[in-house]
Amino acid sequence: MKLGKRATLGKPAKVAVLISGKGTNMAALLYASRVPEAPYAIVLVASNDPHAPGLAVAEGEGIPTFALSHTGMSRSDHDAAMDAAIRASGAEYVALAGYMRVLGSQFVSDWSGRLTNVHPSLLPKYPGLHTHRAALAAGDAKAGCSVHLVTDELDAGEVLGQTEVAVLAGDTEETLAARVLIAEHQLYPRVLSELVSRPYHADWLVDQVRQLALAQPQAEETVSHGMPCFGIIKGKKFAWVSVDHHSDGKIALLARISGVDEQAQLIEVDPQRYYRPPYFGAGWIGIRLDLGDTDWNAIRDWLSRSWRSVAPRKLTGLIDAAEQF
Structure with a gap:
């Protein structure tokens, strides 16, 4: 291992x-x-x-x-x-x-x-x-x-x-x-x-995120800002994994959110788990993965939501239509 x-x-x-x-x-x-x-x-x-x-x-x-x-x-x-x-x-x-x-x-x-x-x-x-x-x-x-x-x-x-x-x-x-x-x-x-x-291990945590992120339609992995990064092929990025970035001591998923109000609410409810990732602005949330109690179903939901926020309407429409059958 x-x-x-x-x-x-x-x-x-x-x-x-x-x-x-x-x-x-x-x-x-x-x-x-x-x-x-x-x-x-x-x-x-x-x-x-x-x-x-x-x-x-x-x-x-x-x-x-x-x-x-x-x-x-x-x-x-x-x-x-x-x-x-x-x-x-x-x-x-x-x-x-x-x-x-x-x-x-x-x-x-x-x-x-x-x-x-x-x-x-x-x-x-x-x-x-x-x-x-x-x-x-x-x-x-x-x-x-x-x-x-x-x-x-x-x-x-x-x-x-x-x-x-x-x-x-x-x-x-x-x-x-x-x-x-x-x-x-x-x-x-x-x-x-x-x-x-x-x-608590970065390799294992990154691999768990990788499996869930690449399960999203037309997803690909690259390296961006020195971090594993996931985006839609020829499209926008929907997630990063921060591993002690700028020596912050955190291992975290960075996912897209609706804006500053949601970001502030999440941090207020659970400041140990959620934080505002530096350089990413109000449209992103940092979700700690290294606390020992990560809910991977919740991480799957975060990645799916983040993916949907940047996926072309044509692609999400096809998926929604398929899920009705």
């Missing part, structure tokens, strides 16, 4: 870890979080098994725990109880670490982009169970592990990081699994640190 210049991180991101057994990956995440300047902190360890040994480890380390057996409960009711405990802890991310319970669609959707899992294979190879058996049966020279975002499709979310592990002559499922587990303990804390830091 390539990350470039970032804004200063605020407080460490709060993470809940879900386990079902010994919790060795949970322990790896926990101890890595105690390194100076770690970007995350474990605020809860929760389990679907009240007897999971990892709970005792967490309790001994002073981490709050929650346990609720799923026996006799519907999946949705158990998910809702786990979700309530996670939210009560203040967690902003959820890390699955040997959690042997399939989560329902509502839980996955509610934590989309903030729900991770570690899997003992080099995805997309061998999703599901018995990964080491599959690697040995296939004669693979390399096995390994992956950390990925969780989606409704089993082990199919965005892969955030991987580590390869050599398959040795005479390996069994047990010996291979033991070495892969060591790799998991190294990989998971690093990748989780990168994930919780992404909302």
Whole structure:
């Protein structure tokens, strides 16, 4: 994962870890979080098994725990109880670490982009169970592990990081699994640190804007005033991304607005997020992207509105007509 210049991180991101057994990956995440300047902190360890040994480890380390057996409960009711405990802890991310319970669609959707899992294979190879058996049966020279975002499709979310592990002559499922587990303990804390830091990194933030801006009809990207700039091909510009421009310490989207009254109103309502970008005048607003809580649906709407403000009437008319069908 390539990350470039970032804004200063605020407080460490709060993470809940879900386990079902010994919790060795949970322990790896926990101890890595105690390194100076770690970007995350474990605020809860929760389990679907009240007897999971990892709970005792967490309790001994002073981490709050929650346990609720799923026996006799519907999946949705158990998910809702786990979700309530996670939210009560203040967690902003959820890390699955040997959690042997399939989560329902509502839980996955509610934590989309903030729900991770570690899997003992080099995805997309061998999703599901018995990964080491599959690697040995296939004669693979390399096995390994992956950390990925969780989606409704089993082990199919965005892969955030991987580590390869050599398959040795005479390996069994047990010996291979033991070495892969060591790799998991190294990989998971690093990748989780990168994930919780992404909302502050210029490269990632610019790329999110880029994807949304270039989704507008006939949009193109150029560089203007030393900043990534988006405009209509052979037409006007509708957005810039300011990255520490003139050393202002901000990463922000610059979008068109109606004028000075709207600009003043936005800044009055949320002066931390909105500002008047120097040299751009009253027809533009700066929208901070580096506060860690960017609403990307709102940014999509800002870009669409800004694009419409400069798009030829013929082009917007065709789009409006198409949307009626």
